[in-house]
Amino acid sequence: MPFLLLPRRRAFLGTALSALALPFLARPAAAQGEGAPLPILATTAMLGDLAGRIGGPRIRLEVLMGEGVDPHLYRPSREDMARLPRASLVLAHGLGLEGRMAPALARPLPVATLSEEVPPANLLPAEAGQDPHLWMDLSLWSLVAARIATRLKALDPAGAPLFEANLSDLQEELRSLDAWAIRTIPTIPEPRRVLVTAHGAFAYFARRYGIEALSLQGTHPEAEPSPRRIREMADMLAARGIGTVFLESSLPDRPLRAVIEAAAARGHRVVIGGELYTDAMGGSGTYEGSYPGMMDHNLATITRALGGEAPERGFAGRLARVS
Numbered sequence: 001m002p003f004l005l006l007p008r009r010r011a012f013l014g015t016a017l018s019a020l021a022l023p024f025l026a027r028p029a030a031a032q033g034e035g036a037p038l039p040i041l042a043t044t045a046m047l048g049d050l051a052g053r054i055g056g057p058r059i060r061l062e063v064l065m066g067e068g069v070d071p072h073l074y075r076p077s078r079e080d081m082a083r084l085p086r087a088s089l090v091l092a093h094g095l096g097l098e099g100r101m102a103p104a105l106a107r108p109l110p111v112a113t114l115s116e117e118v119p120p121a122n123l124l125p126a127e128a129g130q131d132p133h134l135w136m137d138l139s140l141w142s143l144v145a146a147r148i149a150t151r152l153k154a155l156d157p158a159g160a161p162l163f164e165a166n167l168s169d170l171q172e173e174l175r176s177l178d179a180w181a182i183r184t185i186p187t188i189p190e191p192r193r194v195l196v197t198a199h200g201a202f203a204y205f206a207r208r209y210g211i212e213a214l215s216l217q218g219t220h221p222e223a224e225p226s227p228r229r230i231r232e233m234a235d236m237l238a239a240r241g242i243g244t245v246f247l248e249s250s251l252p253d254r255p256l257r258a259v260i261e262a263a264a265a266r267g268h269r270v271v272i273g274g275e276l277y278t279d280a281m282g283g284s285g286t287y288e289g290s291y292p293g294m295m296d297h298n299l300a301t302i303t304r305a306l307g308g309e310a311p312e313r314g315f316a317g318r319l320a321r322v323s
């Protein structure tokens with residue numbers, strides 16, 4: 001089965017709210033004209049959410065990849081290619097996450113490749129190069145937020161006080177959630193502290209929050225897993241007595257369901273612990289469609305499904321559908 005590419009939703013997260021309410025200093029905002037919001041384009045919603053929080057009404061934000069879209073496989077349309085040069089700044093992850101966008105991003109554009117601006121000592125290796133899934137560690141994504149604020153200040157110095165205040169609020173929110181995650185994952189009984197997913201998105205999460213991460217596919221899923229890989233995974237789950245796996249919103253369910261069937265054929269019962277937001281966030285306009293919300297959802301879903309203690313509606317009490 002080919003990987004499903006769901007229809008793209010183009011989320012205009014930050015809109016051109018009136019800039020009149022903001023005190024303008026001497027400098028024009030950008031080449032777009034006096035007081036016009038800066039056009040910023042983010043490849044994924046995880047980056048776009050940070051930019052929207054920091055830039056507020058001083059940016060006009062567009063996000064290429066919406067709910068359910070897998071960035072590893074995303075190919076820009078002709079329309080996307082035309083939108084890229086209209087942005088004052090393109091926010092991208094790098095580290096190979098947007099693999100099929102590489103030719104588009106290699107054009108002479110103002111691109112900030114933000115994961116590559118994080119100090120290299122923080123990065124983990126992948127099958128090839130380094131693992132791009134930094135946002136799974138709230139403390140690392142907070143560093144990326146600071147880099148975005150620096151970029152916005154360079155483009156719009158008059159906005160600096162607003163960007164700094166917004167960054168400070170955002171980082172405080174991320175710090176509280178991170179501190180909660182550090183306390184919460186260890187409430188899972190030690191033998192069950194194993195997170196099994198479809199692809200290798202959780203290495204940073206595992207390192208930060210103290211859980212073992214295993215996956216059917218590697219860090220950069222390109223093709224469907226082989227029947228042999230499915231059998232190996234089922235054997236491993238049976239041998240280790242692991243009884244819970246998690247689906248991912250941006251990947252098809254079928255390969256993990258095949259693992260569950262293969263394990264059942266060996267007499268080992270495996271259940272689905274829930275669906276996690278890994279490489280895409282939830283629906284636009286929902287709490288799960290924000291970066292803190294996607295992480296809160298993941299933390300509460302994982303902790304509760306594996307027998308730990310987390311509130312039904314998550315850290316912030318805003319989750320819709322954690323069972």
Ligand SMILES: [Zn+2]
Nearest residue numbers: 072201219279
């Ligand atoms: Zn991924």
